[in-house]
Amino acid sequence: MDFVMKCLSVNQKGNLSIGGCDLTDIAAEYGTPSYIMDEDEIRKNCRVYTNAMNEYYDGKGIVLYASKALSCKYIYRIMKEEGMGVDVVSGGELYTAIKAGFPAERIYFHGNNKTDDEIKMALEYGVGRIVADNVFELESINKIAGKMGKTADIMFRIKPGIDAHTHSFVQTGQIDSKFGVALETGEAEEFAVKADSMPNINVVGVHCHIGSQIFELAPFELAAEKMMNFIADMKDRHGIEIDELNLGGGYGIKYTESDTPIDYDKYICAVSKVVRGISESRGVKLPFIVMEPGRSIVAEAGLTVYKVGAVKEIPNIRTYISVDGGMGDNPRYILYQSEYEAARVCDPLAEKTMIATIAGKCCESGDILVENARLPEVKAGDLIAVLATGAYNYSMASNYNRIPRPPIVMVSGGKARLAVKRESYDDLIANDLI
Numbered sequence: 001m002d003f004v005m006k007c008l009s010v011n012q013k014g015n016l017s018i019g020g021c022d023l024t025d026i027a028a029e030y031g032t033p034s035y036i037m038d039e040d041e042i043r044k045n046c047r048v049y050t051n052a053m054n055e056y057y058d059g060k061g062i063v064l065y066a067s068k069a070l071s072c073k074y075i076y077r078i079m080k081e082e083g084m085g086v087d088v089v090s091g092g093e094l095y096t097a098i099k100a101g102f103p104a105e106r107i108y109f110h111g112n113n114k115t116d117d118e119i120k121m122a123l124e125y126g127v128g129r130i131v132a133d134n135v136f137e138l139e140s141i142n143k144i145a146g147k148m149g150k151t152a153d154i155m156f157r158i159k160p161g162i163d164a165h166t167h168s169f170v171q172t173g174q175i176d177s178k179f180g181v182a183l184e185t186g187e188a189e190e191f192a193v194k195a196d197s198m199p200n201i202n203v204v205g206v207h208c209h210i211g212s213q214i215f216e217l218a219p220f221e222l223a224a225e226k227m228m229n230f231i232a233d234m235k236d237r238h239g240i241e242i243d244e245l246n247l248g249g250g251y252g253i254k255y256t257e258s259d260t261p262i263d264y265d266k267y268i269c270a271v272s273k274v275v276r277g278i279s280e281s282r283g284v285k286l287p288f289i290v291m292e293p294g295r296s297i298v299a300e301a302g303l304t305v306y307k308v309g310a311v312k313e314i315p316n317i318r319t320y321i322s323v324d325g326g327m328g329d330n331p332r333y334i335l336y337q338s339e340y341e342a343a344r345v346c347d348p349l350a351e352k353t354m355i356a357t358i359a360g361k362c363c364e365s366g367d368i369l370v371e372n373a374r375l376p377e378v379k380a381g382d383l384i385a386v387l388a389t390g391a392y393n394y395s396m397a398s399n400y401n402r403i404p405r406p407p408i409v410m411v412s413g414g415k416a417r418l419a420v421k422r423e424s425y426d427d428l429i430a431n432d433l434i
């Protein structure tokens with residue numbers, strides 16, 4: 001079947017179907033635009049990682065779902081059931097996870113500028129690890145933990161100086177990055193020594209995340225090598241034992257036919273060889289491994305279904321298909337010129353006779369979802385789906401032009417459930433006081 005999402009099929013009526021549900025039925029029931037997520041596919045992706053963790057590290061590790069990719073109560077429930085941990089980056093994500101009943105000890109709290117309130121909240125809930133970003137934050141954590149009579153178990157974020165090939169806004173491992181402390185300048189070493197001397201801090205591990213939507217093995221292997229050598233250096237030079245190594249996320253997914261992701265367990269296999277090799281050669285014990293995939297867990301499990309309004313042909317220039325959503329529900333084109341593929345919901349495999357740009361309904365020329373999409377003929381009233389929108393769409397959605405955010409519908413085994421309801425106009429004015 002020629003769709004970028006493996007969980008799609010065409011049913012007997014000739015309609016696009018996900019999780020055994022006909023998209024025309026879902027659109028009729030829940031309206032458009034709507035995010036539709038295949039729950040079984042999400043769970044399957046979790047298991048690829050947890051199985052690989054068992055196979056290549058003998059289960060001595062944890063897979064965290066990076067919940068910035070898609071955060072809502074239901075997703076944390078799925079992660080709990082799958083035995084995953086989660087990475088949160090704000091009080092809001094933390095609150096959502098806790099309210100969903102996610103176990104605090106499996107929550108890792110990230111972020112490059114946690115507020116005192118967020119640090120306090122994390123310590124009160126008893127999150128597993130706070131991942132400190134910088135010395136200023138370290139001092140705040142030490143002070144707040146002291147006041148609360150607690151010891152904070154921390155990891156700290158290192159930028160290992162790796163320039164992974166991806167969009168510059170989603171690269172984070174290089175020295176010119178707002179995240180973490182640098183390895184090559186000695187900043188990371190100073191941090192470790194300082195943290196180790198603090199009374200209310202327990203340095204458990206180190207963390208790095210080199211970027212997102214990466215398709216190569218080498219940057220991950222290199223990052224693991226640098227991080228393992230750092231762990232060994234800290235032991236040799238300062239007697240500081242670092243027990244946990246968090247290697248971040250960033251594994252690329254298939255947005256378009258030209259994307260060629262590597263099987264996720266191959267990354268884990270390759271990286272585990274590096275980690276084991278250095279553990280042996282430098283005489284440090286094998287650390288407990290943490291990894292944090294976000295996009296690769298949810299992106300290919302989701303799509304957004306829209307209804308087509310005007311189809312505007314500008315002779316010799318371009319045809320615009322306008323839909324009832326846009327940059328409010330998917331800002332990734334306007335932010336990163338991201339590419340997507342789209343499908344007509346009825347008879348999606350019909351001959352693709354049309355090349356058209358799918359535009360949204362916002363007052364903004366850059367409000368585009370898919371540039372030069374190849375589709376069968378599309379007319380007003382048709383349903384179309386933009387594929388692989390499960391990550392960084394709902395979580396990055398806005399109310400620009402006061403357009404309510406779409407709902408999230410979870411599908412599994414032919415059944416659909418509303419996980420997040422559509423915002424109403426009253427939701428939009430709920431905080432307007434006067």
Ligand code: LLP
Binds near residue numbers: 066391392396
């Ligand atoms: N861990 C840390 C510390 C991160 O900063 C990120 C992503 C992840 C894990 C998960 O990375 P993933 O496996 O999802 O690639 N809004 C952008 C992506 C920003 C990613 C930020 N950090 C986009 O739409 O492409």
